[in-house]
Amino acid sequence: MARQIDHLSRSDDTYLVSEDSSALDIDSKKEDYGDGEIDAPAIFLCGKCRLPFGDSLSWAGSDDEQNQILLKRVNENIVVGKEPFVYGTNEEQRCLAVNLTCRGCSVKLGHMYMSTPKSLDYKRSIFCLMVENIESYVLGSSDQQVAAVDSEERPVTLEYMDNVERQMTKIKSLAVTIGQRLLEIEVDLQGKLRTT
Structure with a gap:
């Protein structure tokens, strides 16, 4: 069945999932943002109050079926719930999870799986954020304007x-x-x- 693992620790103002958790890893770190071929870092914000809570440098993957992005690390603007609940409708896919809410406006941003079946082990102890409740801003994006000096x-x-x-x-x-x-x-x- 499911194993219960708690890899969540707090370091300074950042929540961090420890490295031995079964999370998706980014294939390679992308560091050259100037040539346009490699994605620039993105900042993730609450969709309601625009409070920043994380960035793409802690990217752990995405789940298109669930419309989620997965982060290994977030800052103190995400409140990790204390009351676990059963998540999932299919009996084979049921998990124990806690809610993730915005510290600024208390809107639900996603959840974190605390106990999962083997097929969802890669999501355990990862910040699973609902895309419809968040916004992102890409650093150096083309919609930025240079200050015009006429x-x-x-x-x-x-x-x-x-x-x-x-x-x-x-x-x-x-x-x-x-x-x-x-x-x-x-x-x-x-x-x-x-x-x-």
């Missing part, structure tokens, strides 16, 4: 500052000249009004 929003340089200061000095000088001229006109008008 001619009117160019960076401030010393040369630009000198030019602005010269123009401000001219404007101040012109304002003083206009002010003096208006004062002279006012004095002249007051003198003319007194004589009449």
Whole structure:
């Protein structure tokens, strides 16, 4: 029947499934993200409150039938349930599992199998996350935009500052000249009004 194994440990702010668990492993680590042929790392977020909880560097596989992704490691934003329940409808596929919920909004993100039949041993003690309840963001994805600096929003340089200061000095000088001229006109008008 099923074996019960608990390989879940907590290290700093990350939950980690120990290496001797029967999880799917990534065939090879992908490290070169610049040439576009290899997938860049992805960040996984809660679909409701967008709280990040893991990344693709802890990828353990996926289950297309169940519409799940499998991670070996997540951070403290995933709350591992304490109450196990029986999961599965087919008697040969029944498992003992606990819920995985988001710390931010308490939405159910998936579950973790604590005890499995032999056919599901690869999922035991792995974070099984429901794709419909999560979002992902690929680092360096093409939908990112480069900050556009048009001619009117160019960076401030010393040369630009000198030019602005010269123009401000001219404007101040012109304002003083206009002010003096208006004062002279006012004095002249007051003198003319007194004589009449």
